[in-house]
Structures are given as structure tokens and as C-alpha cells.
Amino acid sequence: MTDVAIPGSKSLTARALFLAACADGTSVLHRPLWSDDTEAFAAGLAALGYAVDVRPDRCTVRGSTSGPPAPGADVFCRDAGTAARFLPTLGALGHGVFAFDGSEQLRRRPLGPLVGALAALGVDVRAEEREGHLPVTVRGAGLKGGALTLDAGLSSQFLTGLLLAAPLMTEGLEVTVTDLVSVPYVEMTLAMMRRFGVQATRTGDTFTVPPGRYRAGDYLVEPDASTASYFLAAAALTGRSVTVPGLGADALQGDVRFAEVLGRMGADVTLAADSVTVTGPERLSGVTVNMRDISDTMPTLAAIAPFADGPVRIEDVYNTRVKECDRLDACATNLARLGVRVETGRDWIQVWPGTPRAAEIDCRGDHRIAMSFSVTGLRTPGLTLDDPGCVKKTFPEFHEVLADLVREWSHDS
Ligand SMILES: O=C(O)C1=C[C@@H](OP(=O)(O)O)[C@@H](O)[C@H](O)C1
Numbered sequence: 001m002t003d004v005a006i007p008g009s010k011s012l013t014a015r016a017l018f019l020a021a022c023a024d025g026t027s028v029l030h031r032p033l034w035s036d037d038t039e040a041f042a043a044g045l046a047a048l049g050y051a052v053d054v055r056p057d058r059c060t061v062r063g064s065t066s067g068p069p070a071p072g073a074d075v076f077c078r079d080a081g082t083a084a085r086f087l088p089t090l091g092a093l094g095h096g097v098f099a100f101d102g103s104e105q106l107r108r109r110p111l112g113p114l115v116g117a118l119a120a121l122g123v124d125v126r127a128e129e130r131e132g133h134l135p136v137t138v139r140g141a142g143l144k145g146g147a148l149t150l151d152a153g154l155s156s157q158f159l160t161g162l163l164l165a166a167p168l169m170t171e172g173l174e175v176t177v178t179d180l181v182s183v184p185y186v187e188m189t190l191a192m193m194r195r196f197g198v199q200a201t202r203t204g205d206t207f208t209v210p211p212g213r214y215r216a217g218d219y220l221v222e223p224d225a226s227t228a229s230y231f232l233a234a235a236a237l238t239g240r241s242v243t244v245p246g247l248g249a250d251a252l253q254g255d256v257r258f259a260e261v262l263g264r265m266g267a268d269v270t271l272a273a274d275s276v277t278v279t280g281p282e283r284l285s286g287v288t289v290n291m292r293d294i295s296d297t298m299p300t301l302a303a304i305a306p307f308a309d310g311p312v313r314i315e316d317v318y319n320t321r322v323k324e325c326d327r328l329d330a331c332a333t334n335l336a337r338l339g340v341r342v343e344t345g346r347d348w349i350q351v352w353p354g355t356p357r358a359a360e361i362d363c364r365g366d367h368r369i370a371m372s373f374s375v376t377g378l379r380t381p382g383l384t385l386d387d388p389g390c391v392k393k394t395f396p397e398f399h400e401v402l403a404d405l406v407r408e409w410s411h412d413s
């Protein structure tokens with residue numbers, strides 16, 4: 001049995017940093033993820049005036065219960081959707097002019113529903129170049145809160161950004177969603193708010209957060225379940241076995257359910273409370289799966305799909321078109337380059353069995369395209385990536401760790 005150590009969750013790290021920044025006192029995050037996204041998040045908090053001490057295996061944050069200590073700031077979110085969708089709500093809680101910008105890639109991604117929600121709460125917020133996109137300037141004057149409706153059909157991060165900040169609004173917040181994707185990420189938000197001492201509730205489509213105080217404390221970050229998907233898929237594809245310790249049925253991350261998809265395809269899956277083990281079958285089976293809740297793992301599945309004995313169809317993943325790239329199109333185009341039959345519609349992709357041939361993968365600067373097709377490469381001699389370094393967004397050491405795992409497997413046999 002081979003264990004693989006997966007770094008901390010990006011989503012849990014970002015939320016823990018935010019909650020620690022809003023808490024009464026000093027918090028310590030243990031085993032956070034340090035990658036481009038979370039470094040951008042921590043640097044954003046530092047720009048907003050919070051005292052953030054970043055160490056390799058922990059991070060100490062001194063909170064402020066009245067919004068950002070800085071009287072104004074320029075925050076550069078790099079490629080991080082989490083930073084772009086969470087940090088502007090902190091600016092709105094503060095007093096001063098807070099400017100948010102990001103990379104060209106992040107500027108292309110939608111921000112409109114968050115900007116609209118802040119405006120509906122009375123915040124002076126302006127998109128400086130293109131409606132509903134970065135760069136955005138927030139003139140913070142404290143937030144009263146209240147009730148609003150929100151379309152979270154393109155990203156749940158708009159809702160998370162509002163919920164996390166809500167206890168610091170003088171009247172709290174009631175948000176009714178007209179649409180919502182990636183529900184497990186919102187459940188993760190609510191669970192972490194509880195962990196930091198605030199009880200938010202959900203009734204149907206309405207989320208209610210009372211005004212309150214977050215309690216500072218220690219927080220241990222789980223390994224990242226989306227990152228784990230590449231290693232689980234690698235085992236499923238090569239008929240090997242891998243265990244990810246620290247991540248199991250008790251995880252706060254919905255993406256741990258990717259293991260169940262591999263189980264439906266014939267892999268042997270053991271989901272214990274705090275570990276997951278996958279052993280690959282002789283041949284994977286085709287499957288039809290709705291990935292609305294776990295869409296970050298859509299490229300992982302698409303990339304191993306040609307090796308199944310029947311078609312693999314992935315449904316209800318429209319919002320993967322507005323991630324780091326248009327992921328449905330990137331998966332389809334790259335599979336076609338490999339000589340695999342593939343079809344896509346507005347919100348689905350179907351991949352037929354085939355034998356991928358050597359080609360260069362067009363990563364489009366998207367870490368998940370790079371990591372997913374690296375797994376395809378385990379059974380496709382001559383497959384290369386045009387931009388292997390883009391994995392730095394969530395896992396700078398990805399290629400080394402995958403190579404180590406393959407080496408261990410070859411020693412075992
Ligand atoms: O809240 C979060 O931490 C995330 C939510 C998801 O985004 P969407 O809600 O945009 O699908 C996910 O894809 C992203 O990687 C992280």
C-alpha cells in the first residue's frame with residue numbers, strides 16, 4: 001500500500017485565513033496550503049493591514065472584529081478566485097478606499113453578482129473597466145447588512161464571500177439564492193463559521209447569519225481533496241493502489257466524493273473516517289455522472305475517460321466554462337489532439353474509449369488541465385504539457401510528487 005502526502009486544502013486555507021482575520025484574538029492555522037492562490041490570499045490580508053505571519057507549516061493571524069486595520073489598500077489577487085470573491089467584502093467592512101485587481105486570467109472571470117450584492121447592501125463599489133469584472137474599487141464605510149437575493153449559479157464563491165463577512169455586519173445578513181452551484185463549498189463555509197463560533201442557518205434557498213463575533217483558535221487544515229483526485233485517478237488508471245491519509249468520509253470537502261465516482265467505474269475504494277484508499281481495476285468501466293457539486297474534478301475524470309471500456313459522460317458542469325479557462329472546451333480540445341473521440345454541449349462532455357497518442361497538451365494556464373492530463377500521460381507515451389509550471393496555483397510540487405509515486409509503484413512490482 002502506498003501513501004501519498006497531499007498538501008492542505010486551498011478552500012479551507014482561504015476560509016481559515018479570512019475567519020482568523022475577522023476573529024477576536026490571534027489564531028494559528030496548522031498545515032495550511034502554501035501555493036500561488038493562498039499566498040495571494042495571505043498577502044491580500046497583509047495589504048488590508050492584518051498581522052499575518054506565514055511559516056511553512058503554520059500561519060498566525062491577528063484578527064480585527066471591525067474590518068481591515070488599513071485605512072485603504074491595493075490588493076492584487078493574482079489568479080485566485082477565492083481572493084477575488086472573498087476579500088472585497090472585507091473592504092466593504094472597512095473604512096477607506098480598497099482596490100482589488102488580478103491577473104488577466106482572473107479579470108476574465110465573473111464577479112458581477114458579488115458587486116451587485118455589495119451595491120444592494122449600500123456599498124460604494126465600482127468596476128473600473130468592465131461591468132462585473134476586476135478591477136473593482138470598494139469605498140468602505142462599515143456594513144449594516146440586511147436582506148438580499150443573489151445569483152450564485154456561476155460561482156458559489158459570491159455567496160461564501162458574503163456569508164463569511166456577515167457576522168461583522170451590524171444587522172447580520174439574510175441571503176436568498178436564485179441559483180447555486182458547488183453546494184458542498186457553501187456547506188464547508190457554514191461548517192467553518194461554526195468552528196469559529198458563529199451559527200449560520202439555511203432554510204431552503206435562504207441563508208441567515210446573525211451579527212456576532214468569531215472566536216480565534218487553532219485550526220488544522222485537511223489535505224486538499226481536489227488535489228488528491230489526481231493521485232486517486234492515477235491508481236485507478238494504472239491498476240495500482242494509493243492511500244491518502246488525513247482525508248476521508250469525515251472531510252469537509254465535497255471533492256472527496258470523487259473517490260466514489262472511481263468506485264462506480266470499478267475501482268476498489270475504501271473511504272475510512274480519515275483516509276481514502278483506491279485500488280485500480282483491470283479495466284475501468286464507462287459511467288454517466290452529474291458533477292455539479294464536484295466540478296473541479298471534471299477534468300480529472302475526462303482525462304482518464306478514454307481508458308474506460310464504455311463512454312464516460314459528465315453532466316451539469318456549465319460553470320467549469322468560467323474557471324481558470326473554459327474547462328469543457330480545454331478538455332475536449334486536448335482529448336481530440338490525443339486522437340480521442342469527444343463531444344461537448346453547453347454543460348456536458350462525453351468521451352468515448354480510445355488509445356490516446358502522443359501530443360502536447362495546451363494547458364491554457366490552468367493547473368487542473370495540467371494535473372489531469374499528467375495522469376493521462378501515465379498511459380500515453382510522448383504526452384507533454386506546454387506549461388507544466390501552471391500547477392503552482394494549487395500544488396507547486398505536483399510533478400515531483402506524481403513522479404515519486406510512480407517510482408514507488410515500480411519498486412513494488
Ligand atoms: O469556495 C471555494 O473555495 C471554491 C469553490 C468552487 O468554485 P465555484 O463555486 O465557482 O464553482 C471551486 O471550484 C473552487 O476551486 C474553490
Ligand SMILES: C=C(OP(=O)(O)O)C(=O)O
Binds near residue numbers: 323
Ligand atoms: C476554480 C478554481 O479555483 P478558484 O475559483 O479558487 O480560482 C480551481 O482551483 O479549480
